[in-house]
């Protein structure tokens with residue numbers, strides 16, 4: 294005999310930022326929400342550099358003054374393979390470095406205050422839809438829900454058990470990321486560094502995110518598996534050896550640059566955050582875009598419960614809304630990412646020279662947007678400037694498969 298231990302109107306799988314924001318928005322509007330998190334604690338293990346735009350934080354309903362804020366950032370310095378560099382910066386602070394564990398705890402508090410329940414140490418093993426959803430938790434308990442929000446992160450295993458015909462991300466869609474917090478280094482406390490080049494991080498970039506003038510979060514991502522060697526070699530090169538450097542808190546994880554999955558909803562289901570590929574393809578940042586999509590999912594979920602419209606015909610509203618807000622940016626940024634992936638070191642150097650000669654970085658400083666990276670680049674390059682980049686871009690585009 295099957296014993297249903299508990300039930301709820303909405304079940305959210307995963308208490309990362311996307312799951313917690315979706316839960317917060319749905320329960321704020323009166324829906325009964327339970328969030329399942331497989332770990333004992335919120336926010337652990339951490340797999341994030343925690344660099345979030347000020348505007349993005351505001352959009353996902355997070356005030357910019359919590360204890361999760363570790364540092365304030367004014368801009369970024371970009372370095373080419375042969376060490377050409379330019380800086381993009383705002384007049385005011387444009388981004389914050391946050392402690393992701395503390396940020397996730399804050400989001401959990403928001404979700405709890407708005408009425409959601411959070412179940413820790415509760416791994417959803419499988420889901421089955423039979424009129425309502427039946428979730429198997431920890432291979433022991435069954436849980437019933439009308440609507441399911443999948444916010445499992447980069448490796449959505451539960452979705453595979455749903456029997457729904459959705460394209461699910463797999464390891465081929467990811468880059469491997471590795472970073473460490475290091476101290477005893479001299480860094481500019483207000484600027485992050487982005488280093489490009491096949492010798493540093495083939496197909497992506499390495500980053501130095503200052504925590505203050507003597508501490509930084511240093512990491513990189515790429516397809517390769519020898520990440521540790523690459524990270525050590527980058528740190529050695531950037532800081533001229535390891536003398537006086539203390540390394541602590543290594544974090545690793547998957548970075549998604551393939552853009553969103555085609556369909557993020559089905560009957561009784563919405564997929565949000567990394568699980569849906571809602572990550573900026575150029576930089577791999579997923580908290581803000583995943584959070585924006587999750588807010589929409591939470592609102593649509595509460596409306597679906599109120600109207601008892603749980604079928605995909607109504608839940609499509611979720612996808613329509615996030616595409617309206619972010620669809621164009623995803624398309625442009627994905628194209629830019631594909632081109633970037635194909636550029637040789639020489640071509641990257643060439644692009645840096647043009648940016649520096651034309652003063653394009655100053656225009657990006659004045660009018661760029663850290664989240665809408667694709668759209669900003671396109672707007673600022675303009676038609677005339679694109680001609681200068683054309684040979685390099687075409688060459689890269691021609692080798693698309």
Ligand SMILES: Cc1cc2nc3c(=O)[nH]c(=O)nc-3n(C[C@H](O)[C@H](O)[C@H](O)COP(=O)(O)OP(=O)(O)OC[C@H]3O[C@@H](n4cnc5c(N)ncnc54)[C@H](O)[C@@H]3O)c2cc1C
Nearest residue numbers: 307309311331342343344417446470546566567578579580
């Ligand atoms: C090295 C690195 C650096 C990054 N730096 C940045 C950055 O600076 N800025 C930025 O915006 N993004 C960054 N990202 C990306 C960012 O971390 C993700 O986009 C973001 O965490 C996605 O949030 P999410 O809620 O979708 O998934 P997650 O944060 O992965 O949360 C998913 C949660 O679901 C839980 N879960 C999974 N399966 C189950 C299950 N079956 N049952 C119960 N619980 C389950 C997991 O334990 C986890 O807590 C970085 C990623 C990496 C790897």
